[in-house]
Protein backbone atom coordinates (compact mmCIF):
# COMPACT_ATOMS: atom_id res chain seq x y z
CA UNK A 320 0.00 0.00 0.00
CA UNK A 321 2.67 2.48 1.02
CA UNK A 322 5.00 0.99 -1.56
CA UNK A 323 2.82 2.78 -4.11
CA UNK A 324 3.28 0.20 -6.80
CA UNK A 325 0.86 0.49 -9.69
CA UNK A 326 1.44 -3.04 -10.92
CA UNK A 327 0.95 -6.47 -9.46
CA UNK A 328 4.32 -7.91 -8.48
CA UNK A 329 5.43 -11.45 -9.23
CA UNK A 330 5.19 -12.03 -5.51
CA UNK A 331 1.62 -13.10 -4.75
CA UNK A 332 1.43 -10.75 -1.78
CA UNK A 333 1.12 -7.16 -3.07
CA UNK A 334 2.11 -5.75 0.33
CA UNK A 335 5.61 -5.76 1.76
CA UNK A 336 6.15 -6.50 5.45
CA UNK A 337 6.32 -2.83 6.37
CA UNK A 338 3.10 -1.99 4.52
CA UNK A 339 1.36 -4.92 6.17
CA UNK A 340 2.26 -4.04 9.74
CA UNK A 341 1.64 -0.33 9.25
CA UNK A 342 -1.91 -0.52 7.93
CA UNK A 343 -4.47 1.43 9.98
CA UNK A 344 -6.15 -1.57 11.60
CA UNK A 345 -9.35 -1.26 13.62
CA UNK A 346 -9.92 -3.11 16.89
CA UNK A 347 -13.19 -4.61 15.61
CA UNK A 348 -12.12 -8.22 15.85
CA UNK A 349 -11.64 -7.80 19.57
CA UNK A 350 -14.53 -5.49 20.33
CA UNK A 351 -18.26 -6.06 20.32
CA UNK A 352 -20.15 -3.85 19.75
CA UNK A 353 -17.82 -1.73 17.60
CA UNK A 354 -18.04 1.31 15.32
CA UNK A 355 -19.08 -0.88 12.37
CA UNK A 356 -21.75 -2.86 14.20
CA UNK A 357 -23.28 0.41 15.45
CA UNK A 358 -24.17 1.24 11.86
CA UNK A 359 -26.55 -1.71 11.72
CA UNK A 360 -27.98 -1.45 15.20
CA UNK A 361 -31.80 -1.48 15.03
CA UNK A 362 -31.54 -1.84 11.24
CA UNK A 363 -30.19 -5.26 10.37
CA UNK A 364 -30.04 -8.19 12.80
CA UNK A 365 -26.38 -9.23 12.63
CA UNK A 366 -24.43 -11.89 14.47
CA UNK A 367 -21.00 -10.25 14.03
CA UNK A 368 -19.78 -7.14 12.21
CA UNK A 369 -16.22 -5.99 11.59
CA UNK A 370 -14.10 -3.83 9.31
CA UNK A 371 -10.37 -4.47 9.13
CA UNK A 372 -9.00 -1.01 8.30
CA UNK A 373 -9.86 2.59 9.04
CA UNK A 374 -10.28 4.59 5.86
CA UNK A 375 -9.74 8.33 6.04
CA UNK A 376 -10.04 10.42 2.88
CA UNK A 377 -6.73 11.38 1.30
CA UNK A 378 -4.97 8.42 2.88
CA UNK A 379 -2.97 5.55 1.41
CA UNK A 380 -6.01 3.35 1.94
CA UNK A 381 -7.89 5.48 -0.59
CA UNK A 382 -5.16 4.94 -3.15
CA UNK A 383 -5.13 1.23 -2.41
CA UNK A 384 -8.90 0.95 -2.86
CA UNK A 385 -8.68 2.90 -6.11
CA UNK A 386 -6.16 0.39 -7.46
CA UNK A 387 -8.32 -2.50 -6.34
CA UNK A 388 -11.43 -1.09 -7.98
CA UNK A 389 -10.25 0.68 -11.10
CA UNK A 390 -6.72 -0.46 -11.89
CA UNK A 391 -7.22 -4.18 -12.22
CA UNK A 392 -5.52 -4.97 -8.92
CA UNK A 393 -7.55 -8.03 -7.94
CA UNK A 394 -4.47 -9.24 -6.06
CA UNK A 395 -5.01 -6.44 -3.54
CA UNK A 396 -8.55 -7.67 -2.90
CA UNK A 397 -7.49 -11.27 -2.52
CA UNK A 398 -4.69 -10.39 -0.11
CA UNK A 399 -6.92 -8.13 2.01
CA UNK A 400 -9.38 -11.02 2.11
CA UNK A 401 -6.69 -13.41 3.34
CA UNK A 402 -5.67 -10.94 6.04
CA UNK A 403 -9.25 -10.33 7.17
CA UNK A 404 -9.97 -14.06 7.12
CA UNK A 405 -6.96 -14.64 9.34
CA UNK A 406 -8.22 -12.05 11.81
CA UNK A 407 -11.74 -13.43 11.75
CA UNK A 408 -10.42 -16.92 12.42
CA UNK A 409 -8.34 -15.72 15.36
CA UNK A 410 -11.19 -13.68 16.83
CA UNK A 411 -13.90 -14.88 19.20
CA UNK A 412 -16.46 -13.85 16.56
CA UNK A 413 -17.37 -15.13 13.07
CA UNK A 414 -17.83 -18.72 14.17
CA UNK A 415 -19.84 -21.29 12.24
CA UNK A 416 -20.24 -19.31 9.02
CA UNK A 417 -21.70 -21.54 6.29
CA UNK A 418 -21.05 -19.45 3.22
CA UNK A 419 -19.54 -16.17 2.07
CA UNK A 420 -21.43 -13.84 -0.27
CA UNK A 421 -19.72 -10.83 -1.84
CA UNK A 422 -21.90 -7.76 -2.45
CA UNK A 423 -22.77 -8.04 -6.15
CA UNK A 424 -22.26 -5.33 -8.75
CA UNK A 425 -24.43 -4.73 -11.81
CA UNK A 426 -23.64 -6.65 -15.00
CA UNK A 427 -22.78 -3.49 -16.94
CA UNK A 428 -20.28 -2.49 -14.26
CA UNK A 429 -18.88 -6.02 -14.30
CA UNK A 430 -18.34 -5.79 -18.05
CA UNK A 431 -16.78 -2.35 -17.81
CA UNK A 432 -14.51 -3.16 -14.88
CA UNK A 433 -13.93 -6.80 -15.74
CA UNK A 434 -14.41 -8.09 -12.20
CA UNK A 435 -16.19 -7.56 -8.93
CA UNK A 436 -13.60 -6.44 -6.38
CA UNK A 437 -15.76 -7.76 -3.51
CA UNK A 438 -15.65 -11.24 -5.07
CA UNK A 439 -11.85 -11.30 -4.89
CA UNK A 440 -11.96 -10.17 -1.28
CA UNK A 441 -14.50 -12.92 -0.58
CA UNK A 442 -12.23 -15.50 -2.24
CA UNK A 443 -9.38 -14.52 0.06
CA UNK A 444 -11.58 -14.68 3.15
CA UNK A 445 -13.02 -18.01 2.04
CA UNK A 446 -9.64 -19.52 1.38
CA UNK A 447 -8.28 -18.54 4.78
CA UNK A 448 -11.43 -19.56 6.68
CA UNK A 449 -12.06 -22.63 4.54
CA UNK A 450 -15.62 -21.55 3.77
CA UNK A 451 -17.27 -21.66 0.30
CA UNK A 452 -17.95 -18.43 -1.61
CA UNK A 453 -21.14 -18.06 -3.62
CA UNK A 454 -21.65 -15.29 -6.16
CA UNK A 455 -24.96 -16.68 -7.44
CA UNK A 456 -27.13 -16.17 -4.36
CA UNK A 457 -28.05 -12.55 -4.96
CA UNK A 458 -27.68 -10.30 -8.01
CA UNK A 459 -27.87 -6.59 -8.67
CA UNK A 460 -30.38 -6.06 -11.45
CA UNK A 461 -30.58 -2.28 -11.52
CA UNK A 462 -27.58 -0.09 -12.09
CA UNK A 463 -28.04 2.46 -9.32
CA UNK A 464 -26.86 6.03 -9.50
CA UNK A 465 -23.65 6.99 -7.76
CA UNK A 466 -24.39 7.44 -4.09
CA UNK A 467 -21.53 9.70 -3.20
CA UNK A 468 -23.67 12.80 -2.70
CA UNK A 469 -26.65 11.11 -1.05
CA UNK A 470 -27.50 10.84 2.62
CA UNK A 471 -28.33 7.52 4.24
CA UNK A 472 -32.11 7.62 3.68
CA UNK A 473 -31.63 8.51 0.02
CA UNK A 474 -29.08 5.74 -0.32
CA UNK A 475 -31.32 3.05 1.16
CA UNK A 476 -34.12 4.17 -1.17
CA UNK A 477 -31.74 4.23 -4.12
CA UNK A 478 -30.41 0.70 -3.64
CA UNK A 479 -33.39 -0.90 -1.87
CA UNK A 480 -35.02 -2.49 -4.89
CA UNK A 481 -31.90 -2.98 -6.97
CA UNK A 482 -30.98 -6.41 -5.58
CA UNK A 483 -32.71 -9.68 -6.28
CA UNK A 484 -32.42 -12.85 -4.22
CA UNK A 485 -31.89 -15.66 -6.71
CA UNK A 486 -31.44 -18.71 -4.50
CA UNK A 487 -33.87 -18.27 -1.63
CA UNK A 488 -34.22 -22.01 -0.95
CA UNK A 489 -30.51 -22.71 -1.11
CA UNK A 490 -29.68 -20.47 1.84
CA UNK A 491 -32.37 -21.61 4.29
CA UNK A 492 -31.01 -21.81 7.81
CA UNK A 493 -27.51 -20.72 6.80
CA UNK A 494 -25.18 -18.29 8.52
CA UNK A 495 -24.01 -16.00 5.72
CA UNK A 496 -21.00 -13.72 5.82
CA UNK A 497 -21.56 -10.68 3.59
CA UNK A 498 -18.31 -9.20 2.29
CA UNK A 499 -17.49 -5.85 0.69
CA UNK A 500 -14.58 -3.47 0.23
CA UNK A 501 -15.80 -0.31 1.96
CA UNK A 502 -18.45 0.37 4.57
CA UNK A 503 -19.72 3.95 4.35
CA UNK A 504 -23.31 4.47 5.51
CA UNK A 505 -24.12 0.78 5.32
CA UNK A 506 -27.05 1.39 2.97
CA UNK A 507 -25.89 -1.04 0.27
CA UNK A 508 -25.14 -3.70 2.86
CA UNK A 509 -28.53 -3.10 4.51
CA UNK A 510 -30.40 -3.44 1.22
CA UNK A 511 -28.57 -6.65 0.38
CA UNK A 512 -29.06 -8.04 3.89
CA UNK A 513 -32.80 -7.39 3.78
CA UNK A 514 -33.11 -9.53 0.67
CA UNK A 515 -31.09 -12.40 2.17
CA UNK A 516 -33.27 -12.29 5.27
CA UNK A 517 -36.29 -13.12 3.08
CA UNK A 518 -35.04 -16.69 3.30
CA UNK A 519 -36.09 -18.59 6.41
CA UNK A 520 -33.78 -18.76 9.43
CA UNK A 521 -30.89 -16.99 7.75
CA UNK A 522 -28.32 -15.44 10.05
CA UNK A 523 -26.01 -12.69 8.86
CA UNK A 524 -22.56 -11.45 9.68
CA UNK A 525 -20.77 -8.61 7.91
CA UNK A 526 -17.11 -8.17 7.07
CA UNK A 527 -15.79 -5.12 5.19
CA UNK A 528 -12.17 -4.40 4.46
CA UNK A 529 -12.42 -0.69 5.24
CA UNK A 530 -14.56 1.56 7.37
CA UNK A 531 -14.95 5.06 5.89
CA UNK A 532 -14.19 7.71 8.52
CA UNK A 533 -14.58 11.45 8.11
Ligand SMILES: [Zn+2]
Nearest residue numbers: 321322335338
Ligand atom coordinates in the same frame (compact mmCIF):
# COMPACT_ATOMS: atom_id res chain seq x y z
ZN1 LIG B 1 5.34 -1.83 1.11
